Amino acid sequence: MNFRIKSFISIFIISSFFISCEKEFDTVIDTQKPSYQVVSVSPKDSVIFNVNDSSLVVSIQFTQSSIINSVIAEIIDPAGKNYLGETLPLFDNGKSVNGDQSANDKIFSNKMFMKSNSLNGKYDLKFYTSDNTSPQKLVAWSTFKYRNGQSNTAPEISNALVEPDTVEVTNTINILTSLVVNDQNGLNDIDEVFFIVYRPDGTTSGNKVFLFDDGNLTLNGDQTAGDGIYSRIISVNQSNAKGTYRFEFQAIDRGGLISNIINYAVLIQ
CATH class of the missing domain: 2.60.40.1220 (Immunoglobulin-like)
Structure with a gap:
Protein backbone atom coordinates (compact mmCIF):
# COMPACT_ATOMS: atom_id res chain seq x y z
CA MET A 1 0.00 0.00 0.00
CA ASN A 148 -3.72 23.40 34.09
CA GLY A 149 -5.44 21.45 36.86
CA GLN A 150 -8.76 21.26 35.05
CA SER A 151 -10.56 17.97 34.69
CA ASN A 152 -9.70 16.53 31.30
CA THR A 153 -12.14 14.64 29.10
CA ALA A 154 -11.26 12.53 26.09
CA PRO A 155 -12.12 13.89 22.63
CA GLU A 156 -14.97 12.41 20.62
CA ILE A 157 -14.94 11.81 16.88
CA SER A 158 -17.84 11.36 14.49
CA ASN A 159 -18.95 11.65 10.85
CA ALA A 160 -15.87 10.02 9.36
CA LEU A 161 -15.85 10.37 5.57
CA VAL A 162 -13.76 8.94 2.76
CA GLU A 163 -14.86 10.29 -0.62
CA PRO A 164 -14.89 8.38 -2.86
CA ASP A 165 -14.74 5.17 -0.84
CA THR A 166 -14.87 2.94 -3.89
CA VAL A 167 -12.45 3.65 -6.74
CA GLU A 168 -11.37 1.86 -9.89
CA VAL A 169 -7.76 2.86 -10.30
CA THR A 170 -6.65 3.53 -13.87
CA ASN A 171 -4.53 6.55 -12.98
CA THR A 172 -3.80 8.65 -9.90
CA ILE A 173 -6.98 9.53 -8.02
CA ASN A 174 -7.34 11.96 -5.11
CA ILE A 175 -9.43 10.90 -2.13
CA LEU A 176 -10.78 13.30 0.50
CA THR A 177 -10.83 12.09 4.10
CA SER A 178 -12.50 14.08 6.88
CA LEU A 179 -13.63 13.75 10.47
CA VAL A 180 -15.61 15.80 13.01
CA VAL A 181 -13.83 16.22 16.36
CA ASN A 182 -15.33 17.51 19.62
CA ASP A 183 -13.61 18.10 22.95
CA GLN A 184 -15.24 19.49 26.12
CA ASN A 185 -11.92 21.16 26.92
CA GLY A 186 -12.00 23.00 23.59
CA LEU A 187 -10.47 22.32 20.19
CA ASN A 188 -7.19 23.86 21.36
CA ASP A 189 -6.85 20.76 23.53
CA ILE A 190 -6.66 18.52 20.45
CA ASP A 191 -3.13 17.33 19.77
CA GLU A 192 -3.52 14.80 16.95
CA VAL A 193 -6.25 13.71 14.54
CA PHE A 194 -5.27 10.86 12.25
CA PHE A 195 -6.08 7.55 10.64
CA ILE A 196 -4.04 4.38 10.19
CA VAL A 197 -4.48 2.35 7.01
CA TYR A 198 -4.84 -1.44 7.10
CA ARG A 199 -4.22 -3.24 3.81
CA PRO A 200 -6.59 -5.85 2.34
CA ASP A 201 -4.44 -8.60 3.89
CA GLY A 202 -4.79 -6.99 7.35
CA THR A 203 -1.22 -5.70 7.59
CA THR A 204 -0.31 -2.08 8.32
CA SER A 205 2.78 0.09 8.54
CA GLY A 206 1.24 1.68 11.63
CA ASN A 207 2.03 5.15 10.27
CA LYS A 208 -0.38 7.91 11.24
CA VAL A 209 -1.87 9.99 8.42
CA PHE A 210 -2.67 13.31 10.07
CA LEU A 211 -5.77 15.37 9.33
CA PHE A 212 -5.89 19.16 9.68
CA ASP A 213 -8.41 21.86 10.58
CA ASP A 214 -6.40 24.65 8.96
CA GLY A 215 -8.67 25.92 6.20
CA ASN A 216 -6.13 24.91 3.54
CA LEU A 217 -8.50 23.75 0.82
CA THR A 218 -5.84 23.19 -1.83
CA LEU A 219 -3.42 21.12 0.25
CA ASN A 220 -5.66 19.34 2.76
CA GLY A 221 -9.18 19.78 1.40
CA ASP A 222 -10.18 21.59 4.60
CA GLN A 223 -12.75 24.31 3.95
CA THR A 224 -12.85 26.29 7.21
CA ALA A 225 -10.15 26.61 9.86
CA GLY A 226 -11.14 25.97 13.47
CA ASP A 227 -14.61 24.48 12.79
CA GLY A 228 -13.76 21.06 14.23
CA ILE A 229 -13.79 19.34 10.84
CA TYR A 230 -10.37 17.84 10.15
CA SER A 231 -9.46 16.91 6.58
CA ARG A 232 -6.71 15.43 4.43
CA ILE A 233 -6.33 14.63 0.73
CA ILE A 234 -4.52 11.43 -0.19
CA SER A 235 -3.99 9.81 -3.58
CA VAL A 236 -4.00 6.25 -4.91
CA ASN A 237 -2.70 4.80 -8.17
CA GLN A 238 -2.13 1.54 -9.99
CA SER A 239 0.60 0.49 -7.56
CA ASN A 240 -1.87 0.07 -4.71
CA ALA A 241 -2.93 -3.50 -3.99
CA LYS A 242 -6.53 -4.18 -4.96
CA GLY A 243 -9.08 -5.00 -2.29
CA THR A 244 -10.79 -3.52 0.76
CA TYR A 245 -8.72 -1.28 3.01
CA ARG A 246 -9.66 -0.28 6.54
CA PHE A 247 -9.10 3.32 7.68
CA GLU A 248 -8.95 3.53 11.47
CA PHE A 249 -9.71 7.10 12.62
CA GLN A 250 -8.79 8.46 16.06
CA ALA A 251 -7.90 11.64 17.96
CA ILE A 252 -5.65 12.35 20.96
CA ASP A 253 -5.74 15.40 23.23
CA ARG A 254 -2.81 17.24 24.82
CA GLY A 255 -3.36 15.35 28.06
CA GLY A 256 -2.85 12.07 26.23
CA LEU A 257 -6.49 10.95 26.35
CA ILE A 258 -7.63 8.96 23.32
CA SER A 259 -10.94 9.24 21.51
CA ASN A 260 -13.28 6.53 20.32
CA ILE A 261 -12.26 4.71 17.14
CA ILE A 262 -14.12 4.84 13.83
CA ASN A 263 -13.33 2.26 11.13
CA TYR A 264 -14.10 3.06 7.51
CA ALA A 265 -13.93 0.59 4.60
CA VAL A 266 -12.38 1.74 1.31
CA LEU A 267 -12.49 -0.46 -1.80
CA ILE A 268 -9.69 -0.14 -4.37
CA GLN A 269 -10.42 -1.97 -7.64
Whole structure:
Protein backbone atom coordinates (compact mmCIF):
# COMPACT_ATOMS: atom_id res chain seq x y z
CA MET A 1 0.00 0.00 0.00
CA ASN A 2 1.50 3.27 -1.14
CA PHE A 3 -1.04 6.00 -0.58
CA ARG A 4 0.70 9.21 -1.53
CA ILE A 5 0.13 11.98 0.95
CA LYS A 6 -0.11 15.50 -0.45
CA SER A 7 2.12 17.60 1.77
CA PHE A 8 5.18 19.80 1.75
CA ILE A 9 8.22 19.17 3.93
CA SER A 10 10.66 21.97 4.65
CA ILE A 11 14.07 21.35 6.17
CA PHE A 12 15.76 24.16 8.03
CA ILE A 13 19.48 23.87 8.75
CA ILE A 14 21.12 26.10 11.37
CA SER A 15 24.90 26.31 11.14
CA SER A 16 25.52 26.06 14.87
CA PHE A 17 27.24 23.77 17.31
CA PHE A 18 24.83 21.83 19.55
CA ILE A 19 26.36 20.93 22.92
CA SER A 20 24.71 18.69 25.54
CA CYS A 21 25.05 19.83 29.15
CA GLU A 22 24.37 16.83 31.43
CA LYS A 23 20.61 16.93 30.81
CA GLU A 24 20.20 20.23 32.71
CA PHE A 25 18.32 21.43 29.65
CA ASP A 26 17.59 20.17 26.18
CA THR A 27 19.94 22.10 23.94
CA VAL A 28 22.69 24.68 24.24
CA ILE A 29 23.55 26.57 21.09
CA ASP A 30 26.97 28.19 20.87
CA THR A 31 27.95 29.62 17.49
CA GLN A 32 30.95 31.79 18.39
CA LYS A 33 32.27 30.24 21.60
CA PRO A 34 31.77 33.37 23.74
CA SER A 35 33.51 33.84 27.07
CA TYR A 36 30.33 32.83 28.90
CA GLN A 37 28.55 29.49 28.88
CA VAL A 38 25.09 28.36 29.96
CA VAL A 39 25.06 26.45 33.26
CA SER A 40 21.34 25.74 33.71
CA VAL A 41 17.84 26.88 32.81
CA SER A 42 14.47 26.69 34.55
CA PRO A 43 11.79 25.42 34.43
CA LYS A 44 12.69 22.13 32.80
CA ASP A 45 10.31 19.62 34.38
CA SER A 46 6.56 19.47 35.00
CA VAL A 47 4.56 22.50 36.11
CA ILE A 48 1.07 22.25 37.65
CA PHE A 49 -1.27 25.23 37.93
CA ASN A 50 -1.42 26.65 41.46
CA VAL A 51 -4.59 28.63 42.18
CA ASN A 52 -2.85 30.48 45.04
CA ASP A 53 0.21 31.48 43.03
CA SER A 54 0.15 31.08 39.26
CA SER A 55 3.52 32.74 38.74
CA LEU A 56 6.31 30.79 37.09
CA VAL A 57 9.94 31.88 37.29
CA VAL A 58 11.88 31.57 34.05
CA SER A 59 15.64 31.74 34.54
CA ILE A 60 19.00 31.00 32.97
CA GLN A 61 22.42 30.85 34.64
CA PHE A 62 25.77 31.65 33.00
CA THR A 63 29.37 31.00 34.01
CA GLN A 64 29.96 34.76 33.82
CA SER A 65 27.94 37.72 32.64
CA SER A 66 30.22 40.75 32.41
CA ILE A 67 29.82 41.17 28.65
CA ILE A 68 26.11 40.24 28.47
CA ASN A 69 23.95 43.24 27.57
CA SER A 70 20.51 41.63 27.62
CA VAL A 71 18.77 38.28 28.06
CA ILE A 72 15.27 37.45 26.84
CA ALA A 73 13.12 34.32 26.69
CA GLU A 74 10.48 33.29 24.21
CA ILE A 75 7.75 30.89 25.35
CA ILE A 76 6.01 28.78 22.71
CA ASP A 77 2.81 26.99 23.75
CA PRO A 78 1.74 23.49 22.62
CA ALA A 79 -0.18 25.00 19.69
CA GLY A 80 3.02 26.58 18.41
CA LYS A 81 2.04 30.14 19.35
CA ASN A 82 3.97 32.71 21.37
CA TYR A 83 2.37 32.28 24.80
CA LEU A 84 2.95 35.86 25.94
CA GLY A 85 2.59 37.45 22.53
CA GLU A 86 6.06 38.94 23.03
CA THR A 87 9.46 38.07 24.51
CA LEU A 88 10.10 38.03 28.26
CA PRO A 89 13.09 40.14 29.45
CA LEU A 90 15.22 38.45 32.12
CA PHE A 91 17.10 40.34 34.84
CA ASP A 92 19.95 39.77 37.27
CA ASN A 93 18.80 42.56 39.60
CA GLY A 94 17.83 40.74 42.80
CA LYS A 95 14.25 42.05 42.64
CA SER A 96 11.48 39.76 43.86
CA VAL A 97 9.06 41.19 41.30
CA ASN A 98 11.25 39.53 38.68
CA GLY A 99 11.72 36.35 40.71
CA ASP A 100 15.46 37.05 40.88
CA GLN A 101 16.95 36.08 44.22
CA SER A 102 20.34 37.83 44.16
CA ALA A 103 21.76 40.63 42.05
CA ASN A 104 24.85 39.96 39.95
CA ASP A 105 24.89 36.21 40.63
CA LYS A 106 24.88 35.44 36.88
CA ILE A 107 21.30 34.10 37.09
CA PHE A 108 18.83 36.07 34.94
CA SER A 109 15.16 35.67 35.86
CA ASN A 110 11.65 36.97 35.44
CA LYS A 111 8.12 35.91 36.29
CA MET A 112 5.38 34.92 33.90
CA PHE A 113 1.87 33.82 34.83
CA MET A 114 0.13 30.62 33.81
CA LYS A 115 -3.65 30.33 33.67
CA SER A 116 -6.20 27.68 34.51
CA ASN A 117 -7.24 27.65 30.85
CA SER A 118 -3.69 27.62 29.45
CA LEU A 119 -3.10 24.65 27.18
CA ASN A 120 -1.92 21.39 28.69
CA GLY A 121 1.19 19.99 27.09
CA LYS A 122 4.77 20.81 26.21
CA TYR A 123 6.01 24.41 26.24
CA ASP A 124 9.23 25.40 24.50
CA LEU A 125 11.59 27.94 26.11
CA LYS A 126 14.07 29.72 23.88
CA PHE A 127 16.75 31.88 25.51
CA TYR A 128 18.52 34.68 23.64
CA THR A 129 21.39 36.96 24.63
CA SER A 130 23.08 39.99 23.16
CA ASP A 131 26.59 40.93 24.21
CA ASN A 132 29.52 43.18 23.38
CA THR A 133 30.64 41.02 20.49
CA SER A 134 27.42 39.97 18.77
CA PRO A 135 23.74 40.89 18.35
CA GLN A 136 20.90 38.81 19.73
CA LYS A 137 21.43 35.07 19.38
CA LEU A 138 19.83 31.84 20.57
CA VAL A 139 21.94 30.29 23.36
CA ALA A 140 19.67 27.63 24.92
CA TRP A 141 16.44 25.78 24.23
CA SER A 142 14.46 23.90 26.89
CA THR A 143 10.99 22.45 27.44
CA PHE A 144 8.58 21.92 30.31
CA LYS A 145 5.23 20.17 30.60
CA TYR A 146 2.23 22.08 31.93
CA ARG A 147 -0.98 20.83 33.53
CA ASN A 148 -3.72 23.40 34.09
CA GLY A 149 -5.44 21.45 36.86
CA GLN A 150 -8.76 21.26 35.05
CA SER A 151 -10.56 17.97 34.69
CA ASN A 152 -9.70 16.53 31.30
CA THR A 153 -12.14 14.64 29.10
CA ALA A 154 -11.26 12.53 26.09
CA PRO A 155 -12.12 13.89 22.63
CA GLU A 156 -14.97 12.41 20.62
CA ILE A 157 -14.94 11.81 16.88
CA SER A 158 -17.84 11.36 14.49
CA ASN A 159 -18.95 11.65 10.85
CA ALA A 160 -15.87 10.02 9.36
CA LEU A 161 -15.85 10.37 5.57
CA VAL A 162 -13.76 8.94 2.76
CA GLU A 163 -14.86 10.29 -0.62
CA PRO A 164 -14.89 8.38 -2.86
CA ASP A 165 -14.74 5.17 -0.84
CA THR A 166 -14.87 2.94 -3.89
CA VAL A 167 -12.45 3.65 -6.74
CA GLU A 168 -11.37 1.86 -9.89
CA VAL A 169 -7.76 2.86 -10.30
CA THR A 170 -6.65 3.53 -13.87
CA ASN A 171 -4.53 6.55 -12.98
CA THR A 172 -3.80 8.65 -9.90
CA ILE A 173 -6.98 9.53 -8.02
CA ASN A 174 -7.34 11.96 -5.11
CA ILE A 175 -9.43 10.90 -2.13
CA LEU A 176 -10.78 13.30 0.50
CA THR A 177 -10.83 12.09 4.10
CA SER A 178 -12.50 14.08 6.88
CA LEU A 179 -13.63 13.75 10.47
CA VAL A 180 -15.61 15.80 13.01
CA VAL A 181 -13.83 16.22 16.36
CA ASN A 182 -15.33 17.51 19.62
CA ASP A 183 -13.61 18.10 22.95
CA GLN A 184 -15.24 19.49 26.12
CA ASN A 185 -11.92 21.16 26.92
CA GLY A 186 -12.00 23.00 23.59
CA LEU A 187 -10.47 22.32 20.19
CA ASN A 188 -7.19 23.86 21.36
CA ASP A 189 -6.85 20.76 23.53
CA ILE A 190 -6.66 18.52 20.45
CA ASP A 191 -3.13 17.33 19.77
CA GLU A 192 -3.52 14.80 16.95
CA VAL A 193 -6.25 13.71 14.54
CA PHE A 194 -5.27 10.86 12.25
CA PHE A 195 -6.08 7.55 10.64
CA ILE A 196 -4.04 4.38 10.19
CA VAL A 197 -4.48 2.35 7.01
CA TYR A 198 -4.84 -1.44 7.10
CA ARG A 199 -4.22 -3.24 3.81
CA PRO A 200 -6.59 -5.85 2.34
CA ASP A 201 -4.44 -8.60 3.89
CA GLY A 202 -4.79 -6.99 7.35
CA THR A 203 -1.22 -5.70 7.59
CA THR A 204 -0.31 -2.08 8.32
CA SER A 205 2.78 0.09 8.54
CA GLY A 206 1.24 1.68 11.63
CA ASN A 207 2.03 5.15 10.27
CA LYS A 208 -0.38 7.91 11.24
CA VAL A 209 -1.87 9.99 8.42
CA PHE A 210 -2.67 13.31 10.07
CA LEU A 211 -5.77 15.37 9.33
CA PHE A 212 -5.89 19.16 9.68
CA ASP A 213 -8.41 21.86 10.58
CA ASP A 214 -6.40 24.65 8.96
CA GLY A 215 -8.67 25.92 6.20
CA ASN A 216 -6.13 24.91 3.54
CA LEU A 217 -8.50 23.75 0.82
CA THR A 218 -5.84 23.19 -1.83
CA LEU A 219 -3.42 21.12 0.25
CA ASN A 220 -5.66 19.34 2.76
CA GLY A 221 -9.18 19.78 1.40
CA ASP A 222 -10.18 21.59 4.60
CA GLN A 223 -12.75 24.31 3.95
CA THR A 224 -12.85 26.29 7.21
CA ALA A 225 -10.15 26.61 9.86
CA GLY A 226 -11.14 25.97 13.47
CA ASP A 227 -14.61 24.48 12.79
CA GLY A 228 -13.76 21.06 14.23
CA ILE A 229 -13.79 19.34 10.84
CA TYR A 230 -10.37 17.84 10.15
CA SER A 231 -9.46 16.91 6.58
CA ARG A 232 -6.71 15.43 4.43
CA ILE A 233 -6.33 14.63 0.73
CA ILE A 234 -4.52 11.43 -0.19
CA SER A 235 -3.99 9.81 -3.58
CA VAL A 236 -4.00 6.25 -4.91
CA ASN A 237 -2.70 4.80 -8.17
CA GLN A 238 -2.13 1.54 -9.99
CA SER A 239 0.60 0.49 -7.56
CA ASN A 240 -1.87 0.07 -4.71
CA ALA A 241 -2.93 -3.50 -3.99
CA LYS A 242 -6.53 -4.18 -4.96
CA GLY A 243 -9.08 -5.00 -2.29
CA THR A 244 -10.79 -3.52 0.76
CA TYR A 245 -8.72 -1.28 3.01
CA ARG A 246 -9.66 -0.28 6.54
CA PHE A 247 -9.10 3.32 7.68
CA GLU A 248 -8.95 3.53 11.47
CA PHE A 249 -9.71 7.10 12.62
CA GLN A 250 -8.79 8.46 16.06
CA ALA A 251 -7.90 11.64 17.96
CA ILE A 252 -5.65 12.35 20.96
CA ASP A 253 -5.74 15.40 23.23
CA ARG A 254 -2.81 17.24 24.82
CA GLY A 255 -3.36 15.35 28.06
CA GLY A 256 -2.85 12.07 26.23
CA LEU A 257 -6.49 10.95 26.35
CA ILE A 258 -7.63 8.96 23.32
CA SER A 259 -10.94 9.24 21.51
CA ASN A 260 -13.28 6.53 20.32
CA ILE A 261 -12.26 4.71 17.14
CA ILE A 262 -14.12 4.84 13.83
CA ASN A 263 -13.33 2.26 11.13
CA TYR A 264 -14.10 3.06 7.51
CA ALA A 265 -13.93 0.59 4.60
CA VAL A 266 -12.38 1.74 1.31
CA LEU A 267 -12.49 -0.46 -1.80
CA ILE A 268 -9.69 -0.14 -4.37
CA GLN A 269 -10.42 -1.97 -7.64
